Amino acid sequence: MPFINERLEANRESIEKNRAASGPVRASRFRFEPDLVMARLRQNIVGQDEALDAMESMLVRVKADIGEENRPLAVHLFLGPTGVGKTETVRLIAEAIHGNRDGLCRIDMNTLAQEHYAAALTGAPPGYVGSKEGHSLFDLDKVQGSFSKPGIVLFDEIEKASKEVVRTLLNVLDTGRLVFPSGNREIDFRNTLIFMTSNAGALDAETHQQRYQRGWRRWLGLSPGKGEAIRDAALRRHFDPEFLNRIDQILTFNRLTDNWLEALLDIELAGLNRRLSKKHAELILSPALRTELCRSYDARYGARELLRAFRQRLEPAVARALLAYPECRRFRAGLKGNTVTVDQYVE
Ligand SMILES: Nc1ncnc2c1ncn2[C@@H]1O[C@H](COP(=O)(O)OP(=O)(O)OP(=O)(O)O)[C@@H](O)[C@H]1O
Ligand SMILES: [Mg+2]
Structure with a gap:
C-alpha cells in the first residue's frame, strides 16, 4: 500500500526534523503520571x-x-x-x-x-x-x-x-x-x-510492638529494635x-491507630458526597455523630468496622432524607439517643 508507506515516510521525516530541532526527546512509552x-x-x-x-x-x-x-x-x-x-x-x-x-x-x-x-x-x-x-x-x-x-x-x-x-x-x-x-x-x-x-508475621510483630509500648525500652527512648527481625523470621517460616x-x-502496613479515624471518616464522607453531588445534595456530620461512628472502630478488624457503621447506620438515613426532601440541597446528619438522624440543614 504505497499511500500508507508514503505517509509513514513523511511522518518519519517530520519526526526526525523535530528531533534535530529540539535535541533528542526521551519519552516514556507509559501513559500514566x-x-x-x-x-x-x-x-x-x-x-x-x-x-x-x-x-x-x-x-x-x-x-x-x-x-x-x-x-x-x-x-x-x-x-x-x-x-x-x-x-x-x-x-x-x-x-x-x-x-x-x-x-x-x-x-x-x-x-x-x-x-x-x-x-x-x-x-x-x-x-x-x-x-x-x-x-x-x-x-x-x-x-x-x-x-x-x-x-x-x-x-x-x-x-x-x-x-x-x-x-x-x-x-x-x-x-x-x-x-x-x-x-x-x-x-x-x-x-x-x-x-x-x-x-x-503480622501477629508476631504486633505482640512485639505491644510489649514495646508497655516496656522499659520505650521509657528509655530506645527504638522498638527487634520488630524487623521478628517480621523476617515469620516470613522465613512461611x-x-x-x-x-x-x-x-x-x-x-501499620495497624491504624485512633488518631487516623477522623481522616478515615472524611475519606468515606467525601466518597458519599461525590455520589450525592450528582443529585445536587451535600451532607455534613455533627461532631456527636463523628464521635459515635469512630467509636465503632475495632483495631482488630482495621477500618472495616468503621466503614460498616458508616454504611449501615448513616447511609439508609441519608437515603430516606433524600426522598423526603427532594428540594433540599444540604443535609446534616446527627445523633438522637442512639439513632442517626438526617435533617435539612439551614445555616
Ligand atoms: N490506611 C487506610 N486508609 C484509608 N482507607 C483504608 C485504609 N485501610 C483500610 N481502609 C478502608 O478499609 C477497607 C478495607 O481495607 P483493605 O481492603 O485495603 O484491607 P487489607 O489491608 O487488604 O486487609 P485484608 O488483609 O483483610 O485483605 C478499604 O476498602 C478502605 O476503604
Ligand atoms: Mg486485602
Whole structure:
C-alpha cells in the first residue's frame, strides 16, 4: 500500500526534523503520571506513608522503563494486619492508571490452598479436562496491560498458597512468564506490576510492638529494635528464601491507630458526597455523630468496622432524607439517643 508507506515516510521525516530541532526527546512509552497516581493514593490512604513512598519510587522507575527485560515490571509484597489498606492501595493504583478500580487481576490464594486447585492457576496438565483450552484464573488483558499501560496482578493471602503454586510463582518472578503444562501457551508478565499480600508475621510483630509500648525500652527512648527481625523470621517460616529473594521490596502496613479515624471518616464522607453531588445534595456530620461512628472502630478488624457503621447506620438515613426532601440541597446528619438522624440543614 504505497499511500500508507508514503505517509509513514513523511511522518518519519517530520519526526526526525523535530528531533534535530529540539535535541533528542526521551519519552516514556507509559501513559500514566506517577504524580497523579500518588496524589490519589495520598488522598485516600492514611497512616501508611512509608509504603506510599515506596510506591512512588516504584512508579517512577516503571515509567522510566529501565527495568530488567525478562522480569515483571515490579514485584512487591505487602504485609500487615487485616483492614489497613493493602488491597485498597492496589485498587487505587489500578483506578489511577486504568480509570477503573477493577482494572487488575486478583487471585485469591485461599481458594488455591488445596493442591488440586493449583491446576486452576497454571491450567490443567495435559490429559485433564480443559487442558487444550489452557483455562486459567488469569484475565489476560488485565495481566498483560498494553503498550502504554502496565497490567496489574494482585495475589491475595499468599501465605495460603500451596508449595506447588509458590513454585509456579517463583518461575513467573524469575522469567516474567508462566508456561502452561500443556506447553502450548504462556502468559507474559513482563509488562505487569505484581503485588502480593500476606498477614504472615503480622501477629508476631504486633505482640512485639505491644510489649514495646508497655516496656522499659520505650521509657528509655530506645527504638522498638527487634520488630524487623521478628517480621523476617515469620516470613522465613512461611516462605522459601528463593521466593523472598525475587521480591523487589517487602513493605509493612501499620495497624491504624485512633488518631487516623477522623481522616478515615472524611475519606468515606467525601466518597458519599461525590455520589450525592450528582443529585445536587451535600451532607455534613455533627461532631456527636463523628464521635459515635469512630467509636465503632475495632483495631482488630482495621477500618472495616468503621466503614460498616458508616454504611449501615448513616447511609439508609441519608437515603430516606433524600426522598423526603427532594428540594433540599444540604443535609446534616446527627445523633438522637442512639439513632442517626438526617435533617435539612439551614445555616
Ligand atoms: N490506611 C487506610 N486508609 C484509608 N482507607 C483504608 C485504609 N485501610 C483500610 N481502609 C478502608 O478499609 C477497607 C478495607 O481495607 P483493605 O481492603 O485495603 O484491607 P487489607 O489491608 O487488604 O486487609 P485484608 O488483609 O483483610 O485483605 C478499604 O476498602 C478502605 O476503604
Ligand atoms: Mg486485602
